[in-house]
Amino acid sequence: MARLDPARRELVATLLVAGPARAGKRSVLEAVGRRVPAARRVAGAPGTPGLLAWLPLDVGTIGGWHVRLQLYVLPDAASHDVTRRLLLADADGLLVVLDAQAARVDDNLAALRRLQEHLLDRAGDLRDVPTVLLYTKQDLPEELVLPVTALDDALNFRGVPSLAADVPRGTGVLEALHALVTLVLRRHGPPPRGEEG
Numbered sequence: 151m152a153r154l155d156p157a158r159r160e161l162v163a164t165l166l167v168a169g170p171a172r173a174g175k176r177s178v179l180e181a182v183g184r185r186v187p188a189a190r191r192v193a194g195a196p197g198t199p200g201l202l203a204w205l206p207l208d209v210g211t212i213g214g215w216h217v218r219l220q221l222y223v224l225p226d227a228a229s230h231d232v233t234r235r236l237l238l239a240d241a242d243g244l245l246v247v248l249d250a251q252a253a254r255v256d257d258n259l260a261a262l263r264r265l266q267e268h269l270l271d272r273a274g275d276l277r278d279v280p281t282v283l284l285y286t287k288q289d290l291p292e293e294l295v296l297p298v299t300a301l302d303d304a305l306n307f308r309g310v311p312s313l314a315a316d317v318p319r320g321t322g323v324l325e326a327l328h329a330l331v332t333l334v335l336r337r338h339g340p341p342p343r344g345e346e347g
Contacts, residue, residue: 152242152338160216163334164240165327167203168224169247170254170261174286174317175223176203178247181323182221192218202233212335219331226261231268238268243280243334245326248305250285250295250314255304262305280333283312284326289319 153162167175183191183205192206203223210217222237246265248258269279285301287294296304298314306312311329315322 151240152334158216159214160218161335161338162218162220163242163331163338164220164222164237165243165245165330165334166222166224166237166241167245167247168261168265169226170249170257171226173247173249173254173258173261174315175226175247177317178245178284178286178315178323179203179205179221179223181317181320182207182327185320185324209331217331217335226264234268235271238265239272241279242338243282243330245282245284245330247284247286248301250287250301251290252294252296255296258305262307277308278337280330280337281308281310282326282330282333283310284322285312285314286317288314288316288322 152164154160167179169175186207190207190209192208202225205221207219207221208216209219224234224237226234244265246262248254248261272279283302283306285298298312302312311333313322313326313329315326317323
């Protein structure tokens with residue numbers, strides 16, 4: 151969960167990039183890494199190869215608090231259920247990457263069901279996990295891709311913020327991360343100045 155250090159006025163939050171296989175989760179993480187200024191990426195951070203793709207970011211000061219993020223790609227293979235459950239237990243926010251192709255709606259629904267099952271292991275209410283949906287594959291021909299309104303009707307059961315993304319061009323990726331960080335700060339962040347105990 152989010153870690154607050156009032157003495158240092160620091161907040162560290164864990165964000166997960168989740169979704170079905172081949173929806174573009176790692177590509178989203180890589181696009182964030184390319185689009186975020188080098189000064190905001192934590193020096194010495196590992197790359198994305200291997201089982202666990204990870205990107206630590208130093209967002210800077212927001213509301214008088216130094217904010218750092220740990221972004222992880224949630225592995226989707228059933229053989230990694232233990233890793234998924236551990237990451238979800240510590241998640242402060244979810245960026246759910248879903249494939250906008252009409253042919254992938256069932257895969258998206260199955261991934262959302264698995265994610266919900268894993269989230270049930272968490273203490274608390276599922277609605278307490280700030281979530282943003284990111285519909286990828288917007289770079290494909292429009293006859294293959296559903297419009298955001300149709301995707302929301304089929305997949306956005308909670309009415310959370312949703313955005314479309316052309317990941318190869320980076321369009322929509324930072325906007326989705328910004329929307330998620332805003333939700334996380336509202337939910338887990340420190341109180342505004344003057345309201346602290």
